[in-house]
Amino acid sequence: MTGVSEILVLILLISGILILPRMFKPAPVKIKTPKKVSLTKTKRAGIVLSILVPIAAAMGFKPWSGNLVLFVSIGIIPVVLSWAIVWILAAQKK
Numbered sequence: 001m002t003g004v005s006e007i008l009v010l011i012l013l014i015s016g017i018l019i020l021p022r023m024f025k026p027a028p029v030k031i032k033t034p035k036k037v038s039l040t041k042t043k044r045a046g047i048v049l050s051i052l053v054p055i056a057a058a059m060g061f062k063p064w065s066g067n068l069v070l071f072v073s074i075g076i077i078p079v080v081l082s083w084a085i086v087w088i089l090a091a092q093k094k
Contacts (some may be wrong), residue, residue: 043086046083046086048082048083049079050079050082053075053078053079054075054076054079056075057071057074057075057076058071060074061074061075063075
């Protein structure tokens with residue numbers, strides 16, 4: 001009788017290793033895809049103005065000649081403040 005019980009144990013092990021995992025498949029894992037960020041016309045215009053305003057201020061005030069404070073206050077600070085406001089308002093919409 002020991003031969004029959006050994007064969008049954010082998011069948012049980014083989015079915016446990018090979019067949020049962022295929023019967024009980026785990027639920028598929030959902031992969032989060034990042035949102036595609038599209039730039040609107042106003043954001044594109046803001047980016048262009050963020051580049052043009054400091055360039056125009058640099059050409060007008062010539063910070064390399066000693067007008068650094070005027071250049072920073074008129075060319076850099078408005079750009080930083082405007083993007084900070086856009087960032088704060090974007091968080092309120094969500």
